[in-house]
Amino acid sequence: MNKPLLYAFILAFVGCSTEVKKSQNVFFAGEIINPTSEYVVLYKDEIVIDSAKLNDENKFSIELESVVEGLYHFDHHPELQYVYLEKGDSLLVRLNTNNFDESLIFSGRGKEINNFLLELFLSTEEEVPTIYSYARLDPMDFSNKIDSLRNIKTSTLNVLQKEAALSDNAIALAQASIDYNYYNYKEKYPFWHRRVSGKKSIPELDDDFYGYRENLDYNLDGLAYHRYYYNYLKSHIDNLAYMGCAKDCEGSHREIIGDKLHFNQHKLAVINDLVKTKNLRDNLFRSVAIYYLINIHDTTENIEAFIKDFQKYSSNNQHISEIEAVYEGVKNMQPNNKLPEVMVFDNGENLISLQEIAEKNKNVVFYFWSGTQEQHFKNIIRRVDELRSLHPEYTFIGINCNTEMKRWQAMLFTYDLDLDTQYRTDDFENLKYTLVIGGLNKGIITKNGRIVDAYADLYRSF
Numbered sequence: 001m002n003k004p005l006l007y008a009f010i011l012a013f014v015g016c017s018t019e020v021k022k023s024q025n026v027f028f029a030g031e032i033i034n035p036t037s038e039y040v041v042l043y044k045d046e047i048v049i050d051s052a053k054l055n056d057e058n059k060f061s062i063e064l065e066s067v068v069e070g071l072y073h074f075d076h077h078p079e080l081q082y083v084y085l086e087k088g089d090s091l092l093v094r095l096n097t098n099n100f101d102e103s104l105i106f107s108g109r110g111k112e113i114n115n116f117l118l119e120l121f122l123s124t125e126e127e128v129p130t131i132y133s134y135a136r137l138d139p140m141d142f143s144n145k146i147d148s149l150r151n152i153k154t155s156t157l158n159v160l161q162k163e164a165a166l167s168d169n170a171i172a173l174a175q176a177s178i179d180y181n182y183y184n185y186k187e188k189y190p191f192w193h194r195r196v197s198g199k200k201s202i203p204e205l206d207d208d209f210y211g212y213r214e215n216l217d218y219n220l221d222g223l224a225y226h227r228y229y230y231n232y233l234k235s236h237i238d239n240l241a242y243m244g245c246a247k248d249c250e251g252s253h254r255e256i257i258g259d260k261l262h263f264n265q266h267k268l269a270v271i272n273d274l275v276k277t278k279n280l281r282d283n284l285f286r287s288v289a290i291y292y293l294i295n296i297h298d299t300t301e302n303i304e305a306f307i308k309d310f311q312k313y314s315s316n317n318q319h320i321s322e323i324e325a326v327y328e329g330v331k332n333m334q335p336n337n338k339l340p341e342v343m344v345f346d347n348g349e350n351l352i353s354l355q356e357i358a359e360k361n362k363n364v365v366f367y368f369w370s371g372t373q374e375q376h377f378k379n380i381i382r383r384v385d386e387l388r389s390l391h392p393e394y395t396f397i398g399i400n401c402n403t404e405m406k407r408w409q410a411m412l413f414t415y416d417l418d419l420d421t422q423y424r425t426d427d428f429e430n431l432k433y434t435l436v437i438g439g440l441n442k443g444i445i446t447k448n449g450r451i452v453d454a455y456a457d458l459y460r461s462f
């Protein structure tokens with residue numbers, strides 16, 4: 001069946017869904033206003049389940065014959081959102097990429113749980129600053145605030161449960177989303193409290209404060225890619241690593257965080273002790289390793305010690321090739337090295353290596369931007385203009401990441417950028433690992449074709 005036809009069929013199907021006998025198949029379809037890519041890709045965890053190309057009306061549809069009930073996510077590059085699918089669902093999604101999450105709405109069979117999860121996501125995102133401001137409170141008051149927010153969300157779920165026929169799995173997933181979102185704040189509380197109150201030490205907490213930990217399951221592999229559960233575990237591991245170090249090792253609390261290698265070694269050991277299930281264990285180890293490698297910029301000696309520990313605990317990690325690529329990247333990006341082999345396109349669509357660009361100019365600053373993050377792009381070109389007049393000795397080279405060729409060329413033209421200093425890549429994944437790019441404000445400084453600083457920041461390093 002061709003896609004437009006199928007789409008028409010789904011609309012008809014959804015329109016009379018109450019009378020239709022529950023099919024085993026799952027339809028996932030929808031419309032994307034202002035698309036930023038031609039495709040919608042459906043994932044279960046990290047595995048591509050199916051994908052669909054948008055038609056002339058920016059509509060897509062995916063049909064799955066057998067589906068494992070649970071949490072999926074769909075990717076419309078560069079954004080993604082979660083979707084919960086059960087047998088017989090025929091879910092329609094509509095969204096505008098100008099305001100991806102906020103504009104998103106689900107309809108059709110399965111809409112209730114999906115709209116609930118989406119609203120939960122939007123409201124919990126909005127709550128963060130308020131909860132951060134509560135961190136000033138004493139443990140008991142903070143705990144009460146968090147519990148009451150959690151109770152409100154739970155009541156909303158209870159009401160929905162009465163109105164819509166949610167499956168037990170859907171209810172369990174929604175409840176876990178609520179619980180782990182709020183438990184996460186309790187794990188963060190001691191550190192937030194110390195920061196906002198300006199105190200030197202972290203507050204004393206009684207056992208009640210972490211009461212939920214008694215029933216904590218470290219091995220819910222089905223939630224290994226669930227944002228709330230996973231984020232909770234990360235905060236919990238940070239908390240345990242810190243407390244364990246404070247208790248067992250010499251040195252003041254301030255030094256625990258200061259010695260990044262030592263603290264991250266603690267984190268690896270905590271994960272090794274607590275988490276046995278494969279996906280979660282691999283993901284958590286990966287997250288500590290990638291963070292440490294990309295953000296800490298430690299000495300070569302320390303990095304080797306870290307990697308040794310990592311391999312001791314997780315030599316069969318499913319993400320090992322990615323971690324090795326970043327490790328390789330970190331080693332290659334040391335001062336005085338040449339740039340690693342990376343090819344980019346110039347405005348005439350010719351390939352040229354970064355090293356060649358670096359060698360053509362005495363002092364170079366490479367900076368990065370993406371057409372899909374327009375605000376960042378405007379800020380960064382304004383900042384580069386400033387830096388150019390402050391530091392005329394540098395040539396500033398813009399590397400665009402993953403913006404389609406025509407759109408990129410249109411942006412260069414619209415913003416009147418110097419074509420001789422603008423390049424682009426289609427392969428940001430590779431670039432990210434090879435050049436160890438942790439964030440888009442990164443700059444790489446070279447002199448006479450050699451790296452001076454691979455981890456400069458356009459706002460702080462000049």
Ligand SMILES: [Zn+2]
Pocket residue numbers: 244245246248249250262266
């Ligand atoms: Zn320690």
